[in-house]
Amino acid sequence: MSHSVMIIDDEKIVGDMAKLSLEQDGYEVETFLSGEAALARLSEKKFDVVVTDLKMKGIDGLEVLRTVKRFYPETVVIMITAFAHLDVAIEALRDNVHDFFPKPVKIKELKQSIRKALGEG
Amino acid sequence: MRELIKKITALLPGRAEPSPQRLDLKELFHLFQAVLTNNNQALSIITDLGEKLSGNYIFDTKYLQEAHRELTGAIEASLANFTLLTGGQYQIAPAFTRINSLVSLMLAGQGEAGAELTLPLARLPWDRGREVGGKNFHLAELKNTLNLPIPDGFAITSRAFDEFIRHNHLQEAITSLGDSPAEGELAALRQTIRAGEPPPGLKEGIERAVAELLARQGRKLRLAVRSSAEEEDDLFSFAGQFETVLNVPPTGEAVGAAYRTVLASLFAPGAVEYQRRLGYRPGTIKMPVGCLAMIEATASGVMYTADPVSGDREQIIINGAWGYGPSVVDGATDPDLYRIAKGEPPRLLATTCGQKRIMSVLDPALGIKNVATPEEQRARPCLSPEQALTLAGWGQAIEAYFKGPQDVEWSLGQKGRLHLLQARPLTVEGGETPAGPAPDGGCPLLMRDTGLVVRRGIAAGKAFVVRHSSDLDAFPKGAVLVAEHDSPQFVRVLPYVSAIITDIGALASHMASVCREFKIPTLVNTGQATSLIRHGQEITLECDDEGKSLVYDGLAPEVIARRPPSGAGMEELFEFRRKKYILRYISPLNLVNPLVEEFSPERCRTLHDVLRFLHEKSIQQIIDSARAPKAKGQVFQLALTVPVTIRLVDLGGGVAAGTGPKIDQEQVASRPLAAILKGLTTPGAWRTGQVAMSARDLLSGIARAQELTASGGVDNFAGISRDYVNLGLRFGYHFNLIDSYCCEQAANNHLYFRFVGGAADLTKRSRRLQMMELVLAEYGFMSKSKGDLLIARVSHLEQDELLRLLEMAGRLIAFTRQLDAELVNQEDIDLYAKRFLAGDF
Incomplete structure (x- = not known):
């Protein structure tokens, strides 16, 4: 069975690009434009990986991370952001983020990170 | 006298910059070095942008805005130093501002600013391409930059399109279309558009442009009214998607009606499906239109400046048949084929005379129709070797100019004069060649090496034999489309098609272009597909890029296992393409040779050109200064x-x-x-x-x-x-x-x-x-x-x-x-x- 990946970013192009590239590798991908919509979906369906933007209006990436870790601890969270500030990265790491990428994200590296998170080497 | 002139010019405004003569060599040299440093910074940002927009990165708008801000800063700094270095003698700042504002506009997601409803192609400035659409723009470039013969004509702009939609209150009907609108909804919309009223000024604009054309071309003038949608002939061909109205009489009324017909074709089911595949919601694409004087064609065809199947970039392929172009591009006839080796001069390698049973001719009622080619013409090649080589020479120039293989439509006029009707990028296969087919599929063979491979690949499924275009409505997902002729109509079902096999067809048809774009394995001109393959029969198709093909009876598991994973490209994402578009005004280098006169601010089309200009003229300045040094x-x-x-x-x-x-x-x-x-x-x-x-x-x-x-x-x-x-x-x-x-x-x-x-x-x-x-x-x-x-x-x-x-x-x-x-x-x-x-x- 293929693994499921959720992408959350308030800009459509980010989700579209991530979806297109990850589907090529056989992942099942759903994209969301806000933290709110993503958390609502998470309450219906289990995802193996969540890739989320950090800075978003309303529920931001850190809040997504905390919620996921609290309610769906097996789901891996990867953070991406245009503001690659070290302090935020540290805060996220403390909260068990699996990986952290500044945008633009190299697709190859994102894929590697996801494979590693899923124990696919 | 000379002293007097000097004094007067010194008093004129805009001459505040210190003249380079007042600076000594050391000071000038420092300015020169500063220009180099700023330029390098700018060039490295350009390189980074190219890399990040290559499809290997996920980026957002913020990144683009930030990179553009830095780039602007670096070029502005370079310009400031350059102005001091050269004493303000070059008018490069306006060129920079003009190009950079285009980039800013596009980043802000805004389109063109022009107010004209019609524009003549012959004098179209290079930076107004978006207003006339891809097809018109490329044609204008052939004439205005490469000096190649194209038909006389004008464009009806994207502004006119916007005004037409607004004037006829169509916006609501369009936005309310869902992602997959019903045929009835689309038919109603097309009907409304065809009956629409021209917005203020458009009727007069068209009448004026037609009258001017008539004055230049004479009473025999007939027009071809063709689509030139926003991205048409650009990254994607939209080949055969939209209507072309041929043989239009030179009156404002007739051209206006043809214009509306072309606009309506935006909402034909096939075209909507094609747009949807490219990420367009119906109604988001704009449709400028081209109105061109028709060439009275004795022969017409298509030239590819590379072999689209094998990917051989050293060869040019020309297809041609008697009469007008539709018989070739609709795949209705078996055309002549000329294979030419590129070079100076190009060399004819082979001529294959096709049957050319069908030809397209003008028809007063239908515009154009297909008739049987007279027997005595069939066996004669439609182009002389010299004409084929002339076309090939042009093809090489066009490919060099547009920096990639091209698909060019041509037409031979009554007096033996060749014209170019269209040039667009050609999808060429490259690289990852799977192992060639070998008949070891574990199933009996139905066909082997018959026909022309349009697009290589492996596919398997149930054959769906299409006899009438209405059969397409029932086309099941994943089936292999088998038909007598190839047809642009098939685009409607392409998302569901796993492969196409036809009896008759050509490499250069519109359908062939679209199949290559969407990477659908396609075999045409087999002569026997519809007689050998039954409706509903399970078959497997395997074709390679050397033109070899195998069709198996049944689902051949070993062949299917060789199928490479599908590689959808980022280019298929509309937003990605739109963002990437800005690079056109940034990266390409058009000013190549500083020893020719074209090296001027007016010729700068990209920010890279501006940087090149600054670099070269700085060198010139330092050379001149050092020859008469005021050395400190x-x-x-x-x-x-x-x-x-x-x-x-x-x-x-x-x-x-x-x-x-x-x-x-x-x-x-x-x-x-x-x-x-x-x-x-x-x-x-x-x-x-x-x-x-x-x-x-x-x-x-x-x-x-x-x-x-x-x-x-x-x-x-x-x-x-x-x-x-x-x-x-x-x-x-x-x-x-x-x-x-x-x-x-x-x-x-x-x-x-x-x-x-x-x-x-x-x-x-x-x-x-x-x-x-x-x-x-x-x-x-x-x-x-x-x-x-x-x-x-x-x-x-x-x-x-x-x-x-x-x-x-x-x-x-x-x-x-x-x-x-x-x-x-x-x-x-x-x-x-x-x-x-x-x-x-």
């Missing part, structure tokens, strides 16, 4: 082992520390000068032999000496720094100039070489220049010469390579001293060039 730097006398003394002005790091006013070759720390000196003093290179001068040479020499003195040249002077040299060497009657920046960063480096004069008569002097040009060409220089003046240059070379060329230039200067008088015969040019290159001094 430290001055040295350099004595060499050959009888030459050079006055050196050190602009920083050019001379080893702690040396006195008189130095020798060892103490030169300027790397480019040291390389030149090494060449100049190469044992044997310095010509010392007695020269036999004729009386004519002597007389000519005296006159030349006066000219050179009058021109005020400074004898044997060099301005140097560690990485820079500007060296002027005067030997008797001729003058050598080398200007070179030579550092670790290839982007900064250049070598400019100038040679003028000589004592011998003009014939001999020009022989010397020809000899030098031969040598310099051998080393990869671009050069031009006139009379006894030679200018040659190279740039952007790695430091080691440039040092090698500088040393060679030193040797060449030594070797060609007094050589003119020895070049008695024309044959000597080649002889001496060979001797020099062989090191036989």
Whole structure:
């Protein structure tokens, strides 16, 4: 069975690009434009990986991370952001983020990170 | 008088910049270095943008905005230094502003700003391409830049489209269309558009443009009214998606009706499906239209500037048939095929005369119709070898200009004149070639190597035989489409099609273009598909890029296992394409050769061009300034082992520390000068032999000496720094100039070489220049010469390579001293060039 990946970013192009590239590798991908919509979906369906933007209006990436870790601890969270500030990265790491990428994200590296998170080497 | 003019111009506004003459060489040199630094910063941002938008990165708008802000800053800084350096003599700032505002507009997601509803193609400025759509723009470029023959005509702009939609209150109907609108909804919308009213000014605009066209073309004029949607013929061909109305009478009314027909075709089911696949919601794409004078065609066809199946970029393929183009592009006829090897001149490799059973002719009622080709015409090729080669030559130029393989439509007029009707990028297969098919699929073979491979690949599924276009409504997902003819109608179901096999069809049809775009394995012209394959039969198709094909009866598991994973490209994402579009105004380099007149601000089309212009003109400025130096730097006398003394002005790091006013070759720390000196003093290179001068040479020499003195040249002077040299060497009657920046960063480096004069008569002097040009060409220089003046240059070379060329230039200067008088015969040019290159001094 293929693994499921959720992408959350308030800009459509980010989700579209991530979806297109990850589907090529056989992942099942759903994209969301806000933290709110993503958390609502998470309450219906289990995802193996969540890739989320950090800075978003309303529920931001850190809040997504905390919620996921609290309610769906097996789901891996990867953070991406245009503001690659070290302090935020540290805060996220403390909260068990699996990986952290500044945008633009190299697709190859994102894929590697996801494979590693899923124990696919 | 001259003084007076100077005083007046000094008082004029806009002349506030310090004139470069007021700055000394050292100050100018610092400005020059600052331009280089700013340019490098800008170029590295451009490189980064190209990489991040290559499809290998996920980026957001913020990144683009930030990168653009930095890029603008770097270019502005470069411009400021450049203006100081050159005293504001070049009008480059407006060009920069114009291009950069286009980039800003696109980043902000806004379109074009033009107010015109119609625009003539013949005078279309390059930066208004988006207003007329891709197809019109490419056509205009063929004429306006490449000077190739296209039909006379005009465009109805995207602004007109917007106004039409607004005027007829269509916006709501369009936005309420869902992602997959029902055919009934679309039919109603098309009907409303066809019955629509022109917005204010459009009727008059079309009437005026048609009247002008009529005045130029005469009473026999008929028009072709064609779609030219926003991205059409750009990244995606939209081949055959939209309506073209042919044979339109030259009246405002008829053109207006044809215009509405073309607009309506945006909402044809097939076109909507195609747009949806490219990420467009129905109604988001704009539709400019082209209105062109029709060529009375005796023959028409399509040229590919590469083999789209094998990916061979060294060949050009031309398809053609009698009459008008539709028979070829609709795949209805079996056309002639010309295979041509690229080159100067191109070479005809093979001509295959097709059956050409069908031809398209004009019809007063239908516009155009297909009829049987008269028997006596069928066996005759429709193009002469010369005509095919002419087309191929044009094809090479178009491919070079648009920087990629092209799909070009052509037409042969009544008087044997060729015209180009369209040029668009050709999808060419490349790289990852799967192993060729071998009949080991474990199933019986139905067909082997019959027909033409349009798109390679492997596919399997149930055959769905299409007899009528209405059959398409029931097309099941994943089936193999089998049909008698290929047809652009099939696009409607392409998302569900796993492969296509037809009895008749051509490489150059619209359907073929779309199949390549969507990577659908396609085999056409098999002659027997519909008779061998039953409706509902399970089959497997395998074709490779050498044109080999196999069709198996059944689902062949071993073949299917060889199928490579599908690789959908980022290019299929609409937003990605839209963002990537800005690179067109940033990255490509159009100003290539600084030795030609086109090197002007008006010719700058991209930010890269602007940077190139700043770089080249900065070099020019520093060369000119160094020739008449107001030097403040430290001055040295350099004595060499050959009888030459050079006055050196050190602009920083050019001379080893702690040396006195008189130095020798060892103490030169300027790397480019040291390389030149090494060449100049190469044992044997310095010509010392007695020269036999004729009386004519002597007389000519005296006159030349006066000219050179009058021109005020400074004898044997060099301005140097560690990485820079500007060296002027005067030997008797001729003058050598080398200007070179030579550092670790290839982007900064250049070598400019100038040679003028000589004592011998003009014939001999020009022989010397020809000899030098031969040598310099051998080393990869671009050069031009006139009379006894030679200018040659190279740039952007790695430091080691440039040092090698500088040393060679030193040797060449030594070797060609007094050589003119020895070049008695024309044959000597080649002889001496060979001797020099062989090191036989």
